[in-house]
Amino acid sequence: MENRELILSIKDLQISFKTDSGTVSAVRGVNFELHKGETVAIVGESGSGKSVTTKAVMGLLASNAKIEQGSIYYTWNDFHTGEKKEVDLVKLSEEELQKEIRGQKIAMVFQDPMTSLDPTMTIGKQIMEPMIYHYKKSKKEAYEKAVELLQLVGITDAERRMKNYPHQLSGGMRQRIVIAIALSCDPYVLICDEPTTALDVTIQAKILKLIQDIQKKKDLSVIYITHDLGVVAKVADHINVMYAGKIVETGTTEEIFYDPRHPYTWGLLSSMPDLTTNSDELYTIPGTPPNLVKEIKGDAFARRNQYALNIDYRIDPPMFDVKGSDTHKVASWLMHEKAPKVEMPETLKQRIEAMKRGEEV
Structure with a gap:
């Protein structure tokens, strides 16, 4: 801007x-x-x-x-x-x-x-x-x-x-x-x-x-x-x-759509209706959001996250800066320099490539 x-x-x-x-x-x-x-958008499931x-x-x-x-x-x-x-x-x-x-x-x-x-x-x-x-x-x-x-x-x-x-x-x-x-x-x-x-x-x-x-x-x-x-x-x-009362990823629209880093954002993007793949099924994020009456230990998304690390169940991640960007930040231990390298799902990669080419999704 x-x-x-x-x-x-x-x-x-x-x-x-x-x-x-x-x-x-x-x-x-x-x-x-x-x-x-x-224009700033706040996105997330109901109750977030x-x-x-x-x-x-x-x-x-x-x-x-x-x-x-x-x-x-x-x-x-x-x-x-x-x-x-x-x-x-x-x-x-x-x-x-x-x-x-x-x-x-x-x-x-x-x-x-x-x-x-x-x-x-x-x-x-x-x-x-x-x-x-x-x-x-x-x-x-x-x-x-x-x-x-x-x-x-x-x-x-x-x-x-x-x-x-x-x-x-x-x-x-x-x-x-x-x-x-x-x-x-x-x-x-x-x-x-x-x-x-x-x-x-x-x-x-x-x-x-x-x-x-x-x-x-x-x-x-x-x-x-x-x-x-x-x-x-x-x-x-x-x-x-937003997820469970917190902002888990923030960035420009281009960064969130073309370079998402949080597994929850991957899930949201994957669950959008898509005209570019042959799959008959729409992706859904497994599990349900946590009960916010109970104290949440660690990362609120950990129990729904197939990429969760041991630390996710113990300590809530801070906001990590994405290298090379002043605007892109992610609250995920996957962003820590010592975390194992995890790639986004292949189907989402294909979808992002289609979006970059200007195809309808």
């Missing part, structure tokens, strides 16, 4: 949930950065901590959640003074988050538009409301901006749509409305939590293209949360692979 202005920095974030079964360690020391105009991490940024954690330690630094240029300001979002009160941050500086697009929209309010009113609340715009100003936003997200006959209710629109249109609401206060950061999961493939592609186009126009920084590596390949600059 040419523009490396840091906008969001998460440091050693640890989040737990109190449940009837015990305390769940959902996020176990997450670190990552987001720069201006950049992707959504919890980003909900902590928004201050939208459930009442039984607790941030055990860590910080979430948000940096922006003050519109009035031109000065750079930095705040630790973890230390802000609910009132400060609601008034200063949520919706205004950082906005979120959720997975299911029907749960994000109020079925009793018109579309127009729902887009206008944040502008009136945060910027004290008049109804006339908010109405005009709302119509502009509807046009920006590709909704035709915008003025007529302003009077519609959510149930009168298709799933794709509702997701466009949710994006319009998220953009209504001109945020600097847009968090997209599985924004295309409930949509069919053709609409998915349109929504992803729409978010990319808006990002370029407004110089937005975007965080994508997804389990779909196909989505990631199209939109991300940088990828964080």
